[in-house]
Amino acid sequence: MAAAVVVANGLTKQEKRAGGIDGPTNPMVTPLLTDLYQFTMAYAYWKAGKHNERAVFDLYFRRNPFGGEYTVFAGLEECIRLIANFKFTEDEIAFIQASLPSSCEIGFYNYLRGLDCSDVEIHAISEGFVVFPKIPLMRVEGPVAVVQLLETPLVNLINYASLVATNAARHRFVAGKSKLLLEFGLRRAQGPDGGIGASKYCYMGGFDATSNVAAGKLFGIPLRGTHSHAFISSFMSPDEITEKSLKRSDGSNVCEDFVGSVQAWLRKLKWSKLLGGIFGETNQSELAAFASYALAFPKNFLALVDTYDVMRSGIPNFCAVALALNDLGYKAVGIRLDSGDLAYQSCEARKFFQAIEKEFKVPDFGKTSITASNDLNEETLGALNKQGHEVDAFGIGTHLVTCYAQPALGIVFKLVEINNQPRIKLSEDVSKVSIPCKKRSYRLYGKEGYPLVDIMTGENEPSPKVGERILCRHPFNESKRAYVVPQRVEELMKCYWPGRSGKDREELPPINLIRERCIKQLEQMRPDHMRRLNPTPYKVSVSAKLYDFIHFLWLNEAPVGELQ
Numbered sequence: 001m002a003a004a005v006v007v008a009n010g011l012t013k014q015e016k017r018a019g020g021i022d023g024p025t026n027p028m029v030t031p032l033l034t035d036l037y038q039f040t041m042a043y044a045y046w047k048a049g050k051h052n053e054r055a056v057f058d059l060y061f062r063r064n065p066f067g068g069e070y071t072v073f074a075g076l077e078e079c080i081r082l083i084a085n086f087k088f089t090e091d092e093i094a095f096i097q098a099s100l101p102s103s104c105e106i107g108f109y110n111y112l113r114g115l116d117c118s119d120v121e122i123h124a125i126s127e128g129f130v131v132f133p134k135i136p137l138m139r140v141e142g143p144v145a146v147v148q149l150l151e152t153p154l155v156n157l158i159n160y161a162s163l164v165a166t167n168a169a170r171h172r173f174v175a176g177k178s179k180l181l182l183e184f185g186l187r188r189a190q191g192p193d194g195g196i197g198a199s200k201y202c203y204m205g206g207f208d209a210t211s212n213v214a215a216g217k218l219f220g221i222p223l224r225g226t227h228s229h230a231f232i233s234s235f236m237s238p239d240e241i242t243e244k245s246l247k248r249s250d251g252s253n254v255c256e257d258f259v260g261s262v263q264a265w266l267r268k269l270k271w272s273k274l275l276g277g278i279f280g281e282t283n284q285s286e287l288a289a290f291a292s293y294a295l296a297f298p299k300n301f302l303a304l305v306d307t308y309d310v311m312r313s314g315i316p317n318f319c320a321v322a323l324a325l326n327d328l329g330y331k332a333v334g335i336r337l338d339s340g341d342l343a344y345q346s347c348e349a350r351k352f353f354q355a356i357e358k359e360f361k362v363p364d365f366g367k368t369s370i371t372a373s374n375d376l377n378e379e380t381l382g383a384l385n386k387q388g389h390e391v392d393a394f395g396i397g398t399h400l401v402t403c404y405a406q407p408a409l410g411i412v413f414k415l416v417e418i419n420n421q422p423r424i425k426l427s428e429d430v431s432k433v434s435i436p437c438k439k440r441s442y443r444l445y446g447k448e449g450y451p452l453v454d455i456m457t458g459e460n461e462p463s464p465k466v467g468e469r470i471l472c473r474h475p476f477n478e479s480k481r482a483y484v485v486p487q488r489v490e491e492l493m494k495c496y497w498p499g500r501s502g503k504d505r506e507e508l509p510p511i512n513l514i515r516e517r518c519i520k521q522l523e524q525m526r527p528d529h530m531r532r533l534n535p536t537p538y539k540v541s542v543s544a545k546l547y548d549f550i551h552f553l554w555l556n557e558a559p560v561g562e563l564q
């Protein structure tokens, strides 16, 4: 391999071009991660001498996912990482050459060899923002052939990221602010990238932690986890625990037979006035597993209690171990329920913990944490809320990460201008007509502090002003319009990749800041847009001038039919 060419400041040419931005997290994200037709079009543009014509594309979606009325925008940083490091290797060029017809001229491959995104300009809404249909999430401007090559990877990087971040935000909305939400989806995700992406973007959308260790390392997401049924059923009896001693939490002395102490507590529980009668003989292999786990993690003892029987075995066994730990100055974390009626069992478990707090005077034992998992989704979380439950934390996998309720967001990338000429794409289906022109978009806030409407204007129109009445029009429906006097005006798109424009580049914030931004954004929405059942659509509009222009262009481009 050729040595990297070092230029000023000790940076390689590639690093300088990338502006210090690392490459995509997934090494599979290369300039080849695109559809073949992007290369055939790039060749045809080049052959026609059109490849450097300046094009503007908008990236947007047409409908909010999951029957909702909002979407969380995610995936921007990975797009910028791709753009910043976009460069073909010789190997990649050779593969493209082998894949295109042999009649394609060699000059095209020399053109690809020199290609990067230094002449591409990207404006985008900030990652973590709440966004709505039709409003451009990204505006990509540059030589038409290059921007065309970017279509597929950009859409790919935004589609699932925004979908799963929205799914996470929706689960958070139902679960409520106070619950701990853990993403447990790696084993069920659509392959390794699905798993890594799910962990990253569920955290962004408001989850608290993930079980995915690789995602923890890559993005600094908090890691959490319990143990599985295999650990419980791997034990046969307490006799197999040979190392039974446990130091007190303050290190002052050692309990030589922790397992004996657990068994003594279990007898006390069985004969206690409050708890007597709830259970008889508990499962001893489960007790062995719990005691063993506590010996390994005395400060983080959490037990999966549903392997044999939650109320007759798991909970009493857990409590015996937790009380033995308590004697040594440790506080058990809690339990996990992974089957059965989670509402009922969590309430029963809570009663049991509270009875112990009362009977044995163990402060806060009643508050022992209860985690629930097992095929949870928005519906089951909603049902649990309705019934009343005592769950403190939810572990959610399959439905969350696979986006079971809706598998794709339907992001599109449409040409809106070329060589300063606005372009429109017509469709029989009005919702598929594209909104032409290089545009700006703004969020207008009302008196109560809620966003009222998003409005798109032409690039050179004056921006809406606080306190000044502006007409907001539905882009396609003539009769739908409203005057708005905004109390705050927020321009939505910022420059994230300036190309040669000389503009300042917006910083890419760390994931925890994007997560905070996202939570804040979701909280500032009017509640009727957020509710699960029949939410109110958020208004998306265009200025009067843009409305007139869209319809002028529409009429110009639409052929007049002939009736015979």
Ligand SMILES: Nc1ncnc2c1ncn2[C@@H]1O[C@H](COP(=O)(O)OP(=O)(O)OP(=O)(O)O)[C@@H](O)[C@H]1O
Residues within 6 Å of the ligand: 338, 339, 340, 341, 342, 343, 344, 373, 374, 375, 376, 377, 380, 383, 384, 387
């Ligand atoms: N109180 C509840 N109200 C509504 N849904 C619940 C409630 N408790 C649990 N669920 C959901 O009911 C479903 C129960 O699934 P299922 O019957 O397959 O599990 P299970 O038999 O309890 O456990 P296992 O995974 O061991 O088979 C899960 O999706 C779970 O999230």
Ligand SMILES: O=P(O)(O)OC[C@H]1O[C@H](OP(=O)(O)OP(=O)(O)O)[C@H](O)[C@@H]1O
Residues within 6 Å of the ligand: 184, 185, 187, 188, 338, 373, 374, 375, 376, 395, 396, 397, 398, 399
């Ligand atoms: O149910 P999910 O939302 O996907 O959450 C993750 C699941 O993965 C684990 O077990 P696994 O499903 O592998 O086995 P189990 O069903 O027998 O518990 C865990 O116990 C959860 O049930």
Ligand SMILES: O=C(O)c1cccnc1
Residues within 6 Å of the ligand: 184, 185, 211, 224, 225, 226, 227, 228, 336, 373, 395, 397
């Ligand atoms: O840590 C857990 O409890 C866990 C992790 C992944 C899947 N299910 C559960």
Ligand SMILES: [Mg+2]
Residues within 6 Å of the ligand: 374, 375
């Ligand atoms: Mg399961």
